[in-house]
Amino acid sequence: MPPIEVPILGRSGLVAIIALLHIPFFVNFVMGAPLLAVISEYIGLKRGDPKYDRFARHLSYLALVTVAIGALGGVGLVATNLGLFPRFFALGANIYFWPLVLELPAFLIEAIFIAAYRYTWESLREHRGWHMALGLLGAMGAWGSGFIINGLASFMLTPGHWVQTKALLDAWFNPSMFPSFLHRALAAFSITGFYAMIYALFMGAQAKTAPERDYAAWGLRYSGLWAVISTALQFVPGVWYLIALQQATVPSVVPKFLGGELAFPWFGGIILAAVAILLAFFLAVQSPQVGLKGWGRGFLVLSVLLIMITTAFMGFSRERARKPYLVYGVMYANEMLVAAPSPTPTPTAVTLLPEGKAVFAKSGCTACHSLGGQGAAVGPALDGVGKKMDAGQLAASLKVPPKGMPAFSGTPEELKALAEFLSGQ
Amino acid sequence: MQPIQVPILGNSWFIGVVALVHVLLVTIGGVAPLVAFIAEQQGLRKGDERYRRLAKAMVLIVLEVAVIGGIFGSGLVVVLIGLFPQVLLLVVNVFFWFLVLQLLAFIAGLGFLFAYLYTWERPQGLHRAFGAVAAALPLIVMVVFSAGSAFTNTPGRWAQSGAILAAVFNPTAIPSLLHRIVAGFSLTGFLIVAYALYKGRRASGEERGYYGFALGYGGRYAVYATILQVIPGAWFLFSLPPEAQRKFLGGELLLPWGLAIVLAMVAVALVYGYTREVKRGLAARGVLALAVVLVVATTWLMGYSRSQARGSDLVYGVMNQKGDLTKAPPAYLAPAAASGEALYAARCGTCHPGLAGDPFERAKKYPDDASLAAFLKDPASKGISMPPFVGTEQELRAVIDYLRRRPG
Numbered sequence: 001m002p003p004i005e006v007p008i009l010g011r012s013g014l015v016a017i018i019a020l021l022h023i024p025f026f027v028n029f030v031m032g033a034p035l036l037a038v039i040s041e042y043i044g045l046k047r048g049d050p051k052y053d054r055f056a057r058h059l060s061y062l063a064l065v066t067v068a069i070g071a072l073g074g075v076g077l078v079a080t081n082l083g084l085f086p087r088f089f090a091l092g093a094n095i096y097f098w099p100l101v102l103e104l105p106a107f108l109i110e111a112i113f114i115a116a117y118r119y120t121w122e123s124l125r126e127h128r129g130w131h132m133a134l135g136l137l138g139a140m141g142a143w144g145s146g147f148i149i150n151g152l153a154s155f156m157l158t159p160g161h162w163v164q165t166k167a168l169l170d171a172w173f174n175p176s177m178f179p180s181f182l183h184r185a186l187a188a189f190s191i192t193g194f195y196a197m198i199y200a201l202f203m204g205a206q207a208k209t210a211p212e213r214d215y216a217a218w219g220l221r222y223s224g225l226w227a228v229i230s231t232a233l234q235f236v237p238g239v240w241y242l243i244a245l246q247q248a249t250v251p252s253v254v255p256k257f258l259g260g261e262l263a264f265p266w267f268g269g270i271i272l273a274a275v276a277i278l279l280a281f282f283l284a285v286q287s288p289q290v291g292l293k294g295w296g297r298g299f300l301v302l303s304v305l306l307i308m309i310t311t312a313f314m315g316f317s318r319e320r321a322r323k324p325y326l327v328y329g330v331m332y333a334n335e336m337l338v339a340a341p342s343p344t345p346t347p348t349a350v351t352l353l354p355e356g357k358a359v360f361a362k363s364g365c366t367a368c369h370s371l372g373g374q375g376a377a378v379g380p381a382l383d384g385v386g387k388k389m390d391a392g393q394l395a396a397s398l399k400v401p402p403k404g405m406p407a408f409s410g411t412p413e414e415l416k417a418l419a420e421f422l423s424g425q
Numbered sequence: 426m427q428p429i430q431v432p433i434l435g436n437s438w439f440i441g442v443v444a445l446v447h448v449l450l451v452t453i454g455g456v457a458p459l460v461a462f463i464a465e466q467q468g469l470r471k472g473d474e475r476y477r478r479l480a481k482a483m484v485l486i487v488l489e490v491a492v493i494g495g496i497f498g499s500g501l502v503v504v505l506i507g508l509f510p511q512v513l514l515l516v517v518n519v520f521f522w523f524l525v526l527q528l529l530a531f532i533a534g535l536g537f538l539f540a541y542l543y544t545w546e547r548p549q550g551l552h553r554a555f556g557a558v559a560a561a562l563p564l565i566v567m568v569v570f571s572a573g574s575a576f577t578n579t580p581g582r583w584a585q586s587g588a589i590l591a592a593v594f595n596p597t598a599i600p601s602l603l604h605r606i607v608a609g610f611s612l613t614g615f616l617i618v619a620y621a622l623y624k625g626r627r628a629s630g631e632e633r634g635y636y637g638f639a640l641g642y643g644g645r646y647a648v649y650a651t652i653l654q655v656i657p658g659a660w661f662l663f664s665l666p667p668e669a670q671r672k673f674l675g676g677e678l679l680l681p682w683g684l685a686i687v688l689a690m691v692a693v694a695l696v697y698g699y700t701r702e703v704k705r706g707l708a709a710r711g712v713l714a715l716a717v718v719l720v721v722a723t724t725w726l727m728g729y730s731r732s733q734a735r736g737s738d739l740v741y742g743v744m745n746q747k748g749d750l751t752k753a754p755p756a757y758l759a760p761a762a763a764s765g766e767a768l769y770a771a772r773c774g775t776c777h778p779g780l781a782g783d784p785f786e787r788a789k790k791y792p793d794d795a796s797l798a799a800f801l802k803d804p805a806s807k808g809i810s811m812p813p814f815v816g817t818e819q820e821l822r823a824v825i826d827y828l829r830r831r832p833g
Binding site: 001002003004005006008009010011012013014016065067068069071072073074075076077078079080082083085086089090093094097100101103104107108111112115323324325332333334335336339372373374 | 429443488489491492493495496497498499500502503504506507510513514515517518521524525527528529531532534535536539756757767770771772773774775776777778779780781803804805806810811812813815
């Protein structure tokens, strides 16, 4: 099939823009809003404060609108991505078929119960427990679908043991799946908090009476608290995520963040988030009256813009960390598969003295290691290995390998040839 | 890749079940906003609040119907890409920019529907404008999807020319679209009947009057639109290739297709008989519920017949059951002897120009072809994280020639 040509942006640029519009609303907010609504409803019930109830009701309406648009947009989103990266999606859908089928009930639960939660607000007035249970179910659907998709998204950066086993569970529960999910989970609260601040500002602008203004100020302070605390806490899963990437023996990824080509968006994202936290803390949490008016309002809108830029920068860093791969060590960005270990040598080659390069090719080293950009990234790259060890050390290391690597199983001649070949690298 | 096998149902039926739910819901979702908008305009003209109440109820229902339909749509895409990747990839490739258009139409349409709802208490100019746009946008979505679906039955001249307009305006595109839109009016009518029966089951007095009105209103759409289906139906049938026509008119599809027509006639007769008089209709809930079930069965049988009309091909005459292209434009068939331009588009177009910058300008850094070739084969050696070129020397030569030829 002829590839889709995207002028100016390139195919990856178009996907980046779609993702940028999709994630802060249809991932973060859709996960955060229903749960925050239920929590707020619960607090309101415990404290007997009707402001929480009102806040929760409006938040549930925003969640409903977002779910609706997300559900419809999702079809187009999946279809356009499919057009741009057909081979990747065919591979992904093949590996990940049943989890993706599970998405269907998860989305249905999300849509039906968030709608039920919203529409039974008055009719279940006397049964708040049941009402909150509906909201929790809706939130569970959203979190479930997020959990499934996060498995596939994190797999792309750390395919882990799947490279050898090709087992679905190894793909899903890959090395960075849990820290990545926690990172997204906190982002859900953070983004929802910041968006709810916009809602409070809107209520403030509409307010004509003193109680209305009080409600807006209260809402701004409450949303600001969620925004500030959850954004500050992002530090924890962020560090865990970096450690997981480092331990997943993905070489050269973490240095890209800490000082390489991704240092600008990554540190930039952190700095912008810090500024957004400070603005939200002083203008929404500390003095919401100032935040509701004039320049205070301007700065709070700015803080939301900053946090959206942070989301974009962090997403950009996460995706670009894979360069030049689409699935790290497995498929290149242009959907070419990374060369598989060569097939067994021809019969004539066996009778000849073993040649180091051929032994290297047939021994399956590239299932875990890369050499000259060819091969997987489970173990360290072998470029320059000859500078660290000589042929004798290499042979010893191949016979009694480090933890996690299988011992060399060929003849002594083959071992010698392979060690000599590697020492020349 | 290992092919996926769905236990018990089998792959085709698994897709069939998801597709039928999806099509039923989005057919309603595509037309119901228009029905609601028309009802509101009638109400404003006649000064009858019942029309507006029904219209608002319809908008709220259609939001849910559209959402669930959309979720099934995503499910359908996932199931198709997992089970029959080739056909979905082909259709998405051919219709790509139209899919982008419908993505925007989707989101905008729903946004306008919410705006329409939000301004309900002020039914003046802006509100009407929102309603009109919200009614029109889903029809764009329907045009694109209907064209894509009709394409699998009648790819028409696209197979020779590869022209996108030949695929969009394929031989059955317009009759198929009309058939779906009229179905949308009919199904929306049946939905209103079901709504009136369910919500009006315990109503009395003035409330009962409203639900009786809704029953009559929905009943009229159900009856007239379903009868009208004969026209686009016949047009659609006679735009199909002769072999497919024969399947309907006496062949293997006569049974499901004929049964569907009979069921629809029974449903129409029941609705006609029991919705003209409000008292009778609200009392005969069982009969009318049966009519709704019958029309859903009709939709499914018709959808089944439509998909079976392709025979064993996934795209009629173009892609066989195994997903191999049997007849297609040259660009889709032979990857052999790929030109430098084609290789560039496939291998480099993912990132270039876009995020990775202008490759023609970058190529100038390597003035002689040998150094450019060395770089393309091993970009990591220059500290550039770009996929290495994989292919024959001739292909590499072609890419280099292309990079040199086009001015930066």
